[in-house]
Amino acid sequence: MCGITGWADLSGEAAPLQVLERMNDAVAHRGPDAKGVFLKETRDGHYSVGLGHRRLSIIDLSTGAQPMHSTDGMVTVVFNGEIYNFVELRDELRALGCVFVTSSDTEVLICAYQAWGSDCVRRLRGMFAFALWDAGREQLFLARDRFGKKPLFLRQDGERLLFGSEIKSILGHPGARTSLDRQSVYDYFQYRYVPGPHTMFSDIVKLPPGSFAVWQAGRFTTGNYYFPPDGQQTRQPFVGSDADALRTFTEILDESVQLRMVADVPFGAFLSGGIDSSAVVALMSRHSHNPINTFSVGFEEQEYNETRYAREVAKQFKTNHHEWLMKAADVITLLPQTVGFRDAPIAEPADVAIYVLSKEAVKTVKMVLTGEGSDEILAGYPKHRFEPYAHLYQSVVPSWAHDGLIEPLVNSLPSRFYRLQTLVNSFGLRDPTERLPRWFGSLTRAERDQLVAMRVADRPVDSRPFAVDKGVSAFRRCLYFDQTSWLPDNLLERGDRMTMAAGIETRMPFMDHKLAEFVASCPDKYLIRGGEQKWLLRQAMKPVLPSSILYRSKIGFRVPVNLWFRTSLRAFVYDHLLGQDSLSREFYRRDKLELLLGEHVSGRHNHEKLIWALLNLELFMRHYWR
Numbered sequence: 001m002c003g004i005t006g007w008a009d010l011s012g013e014a015a016p017l018q019v020l021e022r023m024n025d026a027v028a029h030r031g032p033d034a035k036g037v038f039l040k041e042t043r044d045g046h047y048s049v050g051l052g053h054r055r056l057s058i059i060d061l062s063t064g065a066q067p068m069h070s071t072d073g074m075v076t077v078v079f080n081g082e083i084y085n086f087v088e089l090r091d092e093l094r095a096l097g098c099v100f101v102t103s104s105d106t107e108v109l110i111c112a113y114q115a116w117g118s119d120c121v122r123r124l125r126g127m128f129a130f131a132l133w134d135a136g137r138e139q140l141f142l143a144r145d146r147f148g149k150k151p152l153f154l155r156q157d158g159e160r161l162l163f164g165s166e167i168k169s170i171l172g173h174p175g176a177r178t179s180l181d182r183q184s185v186y187d188y189f190q191y192r193y194v195p196g197p198h199t200m201f202s203d204i205v206k207l208p209p210g211s212f213a214v215w216q217a218g219r220f221t222t223g224n225y226y227f228p229p230d231g232q233q234t235r236q237p238f239v240g241s242d243a244d245a246l247r248t249f250t251e252i253l254d255e256s257v258q259l260r261m262v263a264d265v266p267f268g269a270f271l272s273g274g275i276d277s278s279a280v281v282a283l284m285s286r287h288s289h290n291p292i293n294t295f296s297v298g299f300e301e302q303e304y305n306e307t308r309y310a311r312e313v314a315k316q317f318k319t320n321h322h323e324w325l326m327k328a329a330d331v332i333t334l335l336p337q338t339v340g341f342r343d344a345p346i347a348e349p350a351d352v353a354i355y356v357l358s359k360e361a362v363k364t365v366k367m368v369l370t371g372e373g374s375d376e377i378l379a380g381y382p383k384h385r386f387e388p389y390a391h392l393y394q395s396v397v398p399s400w401a402h403d404g405l406i407e408p409l410v411n412s413l414p415s416r417f418y419r420l421q422t423l424v425n426s427f428g429l430r431d432p433t434e435r436l437p438r439w440f441g442s443l444t445r446a447e448r449d450q451l452v453a454m455r456v457a458d459r460p461v462d463s464r465p466f467a468v469d470k471g472v473s474a475f476r477r478c479l480y481f482d483q484t485s486w487l488p489d490n491l492l493e494r495g496d497r498m499t500m501a502a503g504i505e506t507r508m509p510f511m512d513h514k515l516a517e518f519v520a521s522c523p524d525k526y527l528i529r530g531g532e533q534k535w536l537l538r539q540a541m542k543p544v545l546p547s548s549i550l551y552r553s554k555i556g557f558r559v560p561v562n563l564w565f566r567t568s569l570r571a572f573v574y575d576h577l578l579g580q581d582s583l584s585r586e587f588y589r590r591d592k593l594e595l596l597l598g599e600h601v602s603g604r605h606n607h608e609k610l611i612w613a614l615l616n617l618e619l620f621m622r623h624y625w626r
Contacts, residue, residue, distance in 0.1 A: 002066070003030030003054040003500070004078040004131055004152075005169035008140040008215045010048055010159040015173060023172035024052030027165055029341070030080075030500045031055040038067040038076050040133060049133050049140060052169075053078040058263050058367055058505055064104035071099060074135045075114060079106045080165055081128035081150045082507065084259040089123060113141070118212055121225055125259075125514065127507070129207075131163060139216035146226040146513045147373070148209030148488030151496055155204045159218035166497070167204055167343040178202050180625055182456045185587065185617070189448045191437050192613045193347040193490040195462055200344055200620065208464065209488045226513070229520035231480035233469035238521040242539075245526055248518060250540045256512040257283040260369055267367040268293030270357060270506075271321070273309025275537060275549060276371025276380075280509055282544045284369060285317040294319040295361045295368065297326055297353050301560040309549060316546070324360050326353050326559070328568040335616070340623050341501035342493065345616035349559035351494045358502035366504060372495050373511040376482040377519055378534040379475070379527040380554070383439035386423060387478040390435065393427040402428040415606035433461050436481040441609040451592045475524055483516075562608040566601050573597070573611060576618045583621040584614070 005023045007015070020037050028035070031054025040049040053066040059082070069076050083089070086105035089112060094100070098111040105126075112120035113132055118141065127149035132141045142163060144152045155162040155170050155178075164170045171178065181202040184194045197205040207213055210226030229235040238245060257280060261267065269284060271277045271294040284292050294314050298307035307323050314321035331352055338346050338355050346352065361368060375381050397406065402424075410417070410424045422441060429435035429444060438444055443451070465485035468477050492511075499506045509515070519527070519536065529535040538550050565573055576582060577593060585593075593614075599605040 002056050002078075002080045003027030003165040003169070004052065004080050004129065005164035005172075006049070006051040006078065006131055007163070007173065008049050008161045010218045011175075013160075013175065015050070015175070019173060020050040020052050023164065023169045024054060026168045026172045027054050029503055030165060032503045033057040034065060036065060036067050038078075038133075040076075040135070051076060051078045051131060051133060056366065056500075056503060056505060058082070058265055060102055060104035061264050063102040064106055066106060068102075068104070068106045068110060070110050070114060071101065075110050075132060076135075077106065077110055077113075077130055077132040079109055079128065079130040081126060081130075081145065082260075082505075083108060083124050083126040083128065084262070084512075085123075085125040118143075118214075118223075118225075121212060125512070127511070129165065137216065139214055141212065141214055142207060143212040143225075144207045144209055146210045147228070147483065147492065147511050147516075148206075149492050149496065149508065149511055151493065152207040153199065153204055154207055154213070156220050157203065161215045161220055166341075167199060167201060168340075170204060171201075176204075178204060180621075182454065183459050186448075186452070186454065186456045188345065188613070188617065189452055190434075190443050190445060191485075191489075192440070192442050192609060193493075194344060195465070195485055196489050197462065200624075206489075209484070228480055228483040229517050230476045230483060231468040231472060232520075233471045235517075235520055238518070238523070238526075242526075245522055245536065246539055249515075249522075249536045252512070252515045252518055253279075253509065253537075253540070254283050254286070256509040256515050257369065258287045259512075260507040260509055261287055263367050265366040266293065266364065267369070268295060268320075268361065268365045269369045270294075270354075270361075270371075271296050271310045271313060271319070272371070273306045273311075273313060273549065274371065274554070275534065275541065275545065276374035276510065278309075278313045278371075278545055278549050279537060279541050280369050280371050281313055281317055281319065282541065283509075285319075292317065292319045293361075293365050294321045295357055295364075296321070296323045297357045298323060299326055299560055301563060304558055304560045309552065312546070313549060320364075322360065322364065324356060326356050328564040330356060331561070331564065331569060332572055336619055336623065338498065338501070339616060339619045342497045344493075345613065345620045346494075347490050347613070347616070348494060349561045349612055351498050353559055354494065354498040355501055358499045358504050362502045362504045367507065368499070368504060369507050369509060370495065371510060372491060372506070372508045373487065374534065374537065376479065376487050376491075377510055377516050378537055379479060380534050381439070381482075382419070382423075382554075383426070384475065384478055384533065385528060385531070386427075387436075387439070388474045390427050391474060394430055397427075399428075399430075411605075415603060418606045432477065433466050436466070436478060437485075439478075440486065443610065451589060451596070452587055453589050454587045473524070475528075476520075561612055562606055565608060565611055566603065570601060573615055576615055582618060583625060584618045587617075588614075 034055040038051040051067045083105040086108040090108050093111045121143045128145045129150035129152040162170045178201045184198045184200050213222045296310040298305040426438045465481045526536050600607040
C-alpha cells in the first residue's frame with residue numbers, strides 16, 4: 001500500500017520538479033520506505049505528465065520500486081494497493097508472451113494493461129488505485145477498485161488534471177486554488193459524511209468506486225466497470241442446499257483470507273472480539289505456521305470494552321495478543337491530527353481508536369487483516385431486519401398520525417430508547433434517499449433545516465447509491481446503499497486514512513468481490529433467518545468459534561463519547577462549538593445548538609452522533625480555513 005499523486009497538464013503553465021516532490025511528500029506517511037517521481041515533457045518543452053509515488057514495501061521488497069516502467073519504456077505506472085491474484089495473472093500473461101523482470105504485482109498490472117487495455121481492471125482481484133501513462137497513446141489512465149477500498153481524488157481544471165491518494169497532495173500544486181464547498185457542508189449535516197463524488201473542497205472530487213478515467217490531449221472522460229450485484233435484478237441466483245451454500249461460502253472466504261496473507265513483511269490482525277474479526281483470525285490460523293499477531297483497543301468504561309472477548313479468541317488460537325486502552329484525553333490530543341490525515345471531518349469516533357491501534361501495531365507489523373465490510377455484505381445491522389417493513393408501516397400509518405402523534409411521543413422518551421427512536425423516525429421517511437442515510441443516525445432534511453442557519457441551493461442527490469434495478473427488494477436496496485455510499489465514503493475512508501497515517505496496510509477479506517458476488521446470489525434466508533443476522537457466517541463459523549462469540553450482542557466498536565460529552569469532554573465541546581474562536585458557529589441557529597447540547601449533557605436525549613459530527617466540522621474548519 002502506498003501513496004500516489006501527480007498531474008497531466010497541457011495548460012502551458014508547467015510546474016517544476018519541486019512541486020511534484022512537494023505533492024509526493026505530502027503523503028509521506030503512506031509510504032515511509034521509498035519515493036520516486038516521473039516527468040514527461042511535451043514537444044514544446046513543457047511537462048505534460050508528472051507521477052509521484054511513496055512506497056510502503058509489503059511485496060517484492062528489493063525490486064518493486066515505483067514509478068515502474070514497462071520493459072519497452074512505453075508505459076509508466078504509480079500504483080496504490082495490492083492485486084491478490086497477481087500470480088495467476090502473471091502465469092496467464094506469460095503464456096501471452098509477457099516477460100517479467102520483478103516479482104511484484106505492479107509489473108503484472110503494467111503487462112495486464114498492455115495485453116487487455118482498459119479491460120484489465122475487470123481481471124484484477126484486490127484493492128487498488130493507480131495512474132498509468134501510456135506514451136504510445138499519450139494518455140493517462142486512472143482506475144479505482146470495485147468497492148473503493150483505495151482512494152483517488154481528482155481536480156479537473158481546463159487542460160490540467162491533478163490527482164492524489166489524499167487531497168493534501170492536490171493542494172500542494174500551485175494551480176489547486178480551492179475553497180470550502182458549502183453544499184458539501186450542507187450534505188454533511190444530513191449524512192455525517194460527504195457523499196461522493198463530492199468533497200469538502202470545491203472542484204476536488206472522488207473518482208467513484210468501480211470506475212476508470214482517461215485524460216488525453218486535455219480531454220477527460222470517465223466510465224464505470226463495476227456495480228455491486230445487490231442492486232442488480234439480473235444477478236445469477238444460487239441454486240443448491242444449505243450445505244452447498246455453506247460449503248461454497250466457507251471456501252471463498254477461506255481463499256480470500258489466504259490470498260491476503262501473502263506478504264514479505266510481518267503481519268497480523270485487528271481483533272475486536274466480534275464475529276467478523278474473530279472469523280478472520282480463525283481462518284488466518286489455519287494458514288500460518290507461526291502464531292498470528294493480534295491487536296485490540298479497549299476503554300475503561302466496561303460497558304464499551306470488548307477486550308475480554310478479544311482475549312478469549314486470542315487464547316483459543318494462541319495468538320501473540322496486544323491490547324491498549326483509549327481514554328477521553330486521547331480524543332483531545334489526537335482528533336485534530338486525525339482530521340488532518342482524513343482531509344475531512346472524522347465521521348465516527350472509532351476512527352480515533354483505529355488510529356491509536358495502528359500507531360501501536362506498526363511497532364510489530366506492517367500489515368493487518370480486518371473484519372471490515374462484513375456487515376454491509378452479509379446484513380449485520382439492525383436496519384437490515386427492519387427496512388423491508390418500512391413500506392408496510394407507511395401503508396398502515398398515515399403521515400399526519402406519524403408526524404403529529406407517534407414520532408413526538410417516541411422522541412419524548414428517555415435517551416435509553418434511542419434505537420426505538422431511530423426506528424420510528426426512519427419509518428416515517430417516505431423518500432428512500434432520505435430514509436437510508438437516516439438509519440445511521442443522521443439528520444433528516446427537516447431536522448437539518450431547523451438546526452442550520454446557512455442556506456445553499458440544493459444540488460441533485462447522487463443517484464448511484466439509490467439506482468437499483470426495478471424489482472430489487474427493499475432489503476437488497478438497503479445493502480446496495482451501504483456498499484455504494486456508507487462503505488466507500490465513510491468506513492473505507494476511515495480504514496484507509498487512519499491506518500495509513502501510521503504507515504500500516506489493512507486488508508479486508510470480506511470486501512473480496514467474489515465473496516460479495518456469491519453472497520448476493522444467495523436467497524435472503526441465507527443472510528437473515530429466524531431473526532439471526534449474518535446467518536451464513538455464523539453457521540460457517542459454528543465448528544470454529546465458541547457460542548460466546550457467535551451469538552453475543554452486537555456492540556459495533558462503540559467509543560464512549562456519549563459519556564465523555566457529558567463529563568471529561570464537555571468543556572472541549574462547548575468551547576469549540578459556542579466559543580468566540582468557533583469558525584462553524586455561523587452555520588447554526590445558536591438557540592437550537594444550545595438546546596441539543598443541553599439535552600445531551602442532562603441525559604434527556606443522546607445526541608452523541610450529531611455532536612461528534614459538529615465538533616469534527618469545527619476542527620476541520622480550524623485545520624484548513626483558519
